[in-house]
Amino acid sequence: MAEMQDAPVLDDFISLSQPMKQLMTLVQRVVPSDVSLLILGETGVGKEHLARGIHAAGPRAAEPFVPVNCGAIPENLLESELFGHEAGAFTGATRRRRGMFSLAHRGTLFLDEIGEMPYHLQVKLLRALQSNEIMPVGGEEVLEVDVRVMAASNRDLAREVKEKRFRRDLFYRLSVLPLTIPPLRERAEDIPVLAKRFLAQFSAADRQQVSAFEAEALEALARHRWPGNVRELMNVIERAVLVSRGEALGVEDLPEAISWEEVGEGQVSTPERSDEGLNGIEEAGSFVGEGLPAAAPVAVAAPENDGLLARPLREVRREVVEDLERRYLDAMLRATGGRVGETARRAGIVPRSLYEKMRKYGLHKEDYR
Numbered sequence: 001m002a003e004m005q006d007a008p009v010l011d012d013f014i015s016l017s018q019p020m021k022q023l024m025t026l027v028q029r030v031v032p033s034d035v036s037l038l039i040l041g042e043t044g045v046g047k048e049h050l051a052r053g054i055h056a057a058g059p060r061a062a063e064p065f066v067p068v069n070c071g072a073i074p075e076n077l078l079e080s081e082l083f084g085h086e087a088g089a090f091t092g093a094t095r096r097r098r099g100m101f102s103l104a105h106r107g108t109l110f111l112d113e114i115g116e117m118p119y120h121l122q123v124k125l126l127r128a129l130q131s132n133e134i135m136p137v138g139g140e141e142v143l144e145v146d147v148r149v150m151a152a153s154n155r156d157l158a159r160e161v162k163e164k165r166f167r168r169d170l171f172y173r174l175s176v177l178p179l180t181i182p183p184l185r186e187r188a189e190d191i192p193v194l195a196k197r198f199l200a201q202f203s204a205a206d207r208q209q210v211s212a213f214e215a216e217a218l219e220a221l222a223r224h225r226w227p228g229n230v231r232e233l234m235n236v237i238e239r240a241v242l243v244s245r246g247e248a249l250g251v252e253d254l255p256e257a258i259s260w261e262e263v264g265e266g267q268v269s270t271p272e273r274s275d276e277g278l279n280g281i282e283e284a285g286s287f288v289g290e291g292l293p294a295a296a297p298v299a300v301a302a303p304e305n306d307g308l309l310a311r312p313l314r315e316v317r318r319e320v321v322e323d324l325e326r327r328y329l330d331a332m333l334r335a336t337g338g339r340v341g342e343t344a345r346r347a348g349i350v351p352r353s354l355y356e357k358m359r360k361y362g363l364h365k366e367d368y369r
Contacts (some may be wrong), residue, residue, distance in 0.1 A: 006315030008052035017187035023179060031057045036129060038114075038174040039152040041181035047152035048112060050181065060148060064299040068100050071116035079121055080137050083128070089138025101134050101145045106149045114174070115166060122167045129173055132323040147296055149174070162255030184233065191222050192231060198237040199249065208241050214250040215353040217259075225259045250322075252314050268289035326361040329354070338368030 010031075015022055031054055039047045048067060055065045084099030084126060093258050100109055111117075117125065127150060130136050134143075135140045151174050160166035184191065195213065203210045213221075217240075226232055240253040250258040309315065329347070336342045344354040358364070 001346050008049050008056060010050075010053040010057050010109045012053060013046070013050065015187060015310045016189040019182045019183070019189065020187055023181065026177070027097040027179060028177075030054070034148050035175050035176050036148070038157070038178045039150060040157070040178055041152075041154065042183045042229055043154050044231035045155075045181040046135060046230050047181060048110060050179070050280060051108070051110045051150045051152065054150070054339075055148075057111075060107050064104050065108045065110065066100050066104035067110040067112060071114045078118065079124065082121075083084060083124070083136050084132045084139075085137035086139045087360060089136075093138070094122065095134075099134070099136065101128060102143065102146045104145075106146050109151060110150040111130035111149065112151060114151040115153040115157055115160055119165070119167065126167065126173060129170075148166060157284045158356055184229045188222055191226075191233070192218055192232075194233055195221055195237055198234050199241065200242040202238045205240055208244070209247055210241050210244050210249055212248040213358045214248050217249050217254060219349060219353060220251050220254055221260050234351075250318075252318055322361075325357060326363075329357060329361065333363060333368045335363065336368075338365035339363055 005211070009255060010024065010027065013020065013027075027050070037054070039050055041047055052065055055061060068081065070078065080093075080097070080099065082099050084102055085093050085097050087093055087096050092362055101348050111125075124135075128145070133144055133147065134144055138318065157166055157171055157175070161168050167168060184194075192213075195218065199210065199213065202208070221233070221236075223316070228235075236255060236258065237249075239255070240249050244250075244253045329343070332343050332347055336346070340351055340358075344351040
């Protein structure tokens, strides 16, 4: 996950999803060891955060954690950054400089985006891992180092090996125990937990009074596919806290790409046909039940044009959405005879959210029986 304000700890990865639970069981086993680790996963899943958590929980916690982004350093400087250089080793090397291996002595060296490392440097890295010795650029003296190495990549390194872009021997040396963090879309049950944690974090940091989510906002977050994973979720919650004016975050506080995301994109199931249920929404906007009287049209009335342009889009949009929700739920409740569980199933929401919406719009199940 993206960098947290507090020091990373493994409790940050407590999860409701089975894949994450299995991963963290494995992580607990490697914490006390000195074995090299390869952490894999998409951008934004929290590879560096996990590495920092493992370091903080292990026997090297009091020593340095030194991160190096292998993809962000020019190829001609990366060797010097890792192993150091002597004065005069190359143009511009006016003094001796320690490398990241030396700076991480007795601690942990984290090599982010290891798949970006030039092929010829991979040989020198492998030698350092095997011998615990390094040779600075332009140097003649071998230096001993005591470093635990953790590497990370969002690439498929096994494929990189097959296509001869990554050394096989280095891959095997690093991947004694690979740790793969699943993307957020594959553990959707964690989204509300993470969102609430980030809300508390950013609300406190920014001295805001936001303390909860409206049900619609959590539903919108759960529908989103999160291509940027946990880092994207953090950024969305931080932005929402800054723009919110109430005590609870609503859909209007979320980016439009999330708040207006189509339900049909795969996150919430659509109503199923049944002998008792709705047959669908006709083009005219009415629900037609099989064996049930047709429900009222749910066409949305646009706000009055009088003074419309003097109001902000957010306010107008909220009014339209609320009107649509009220009409939709009214029609659905009448079609199901006021059965909340069946209405929630067909609407693709949980019963608790339905109850909250019914309370909001003054809808009572007794009125539909």
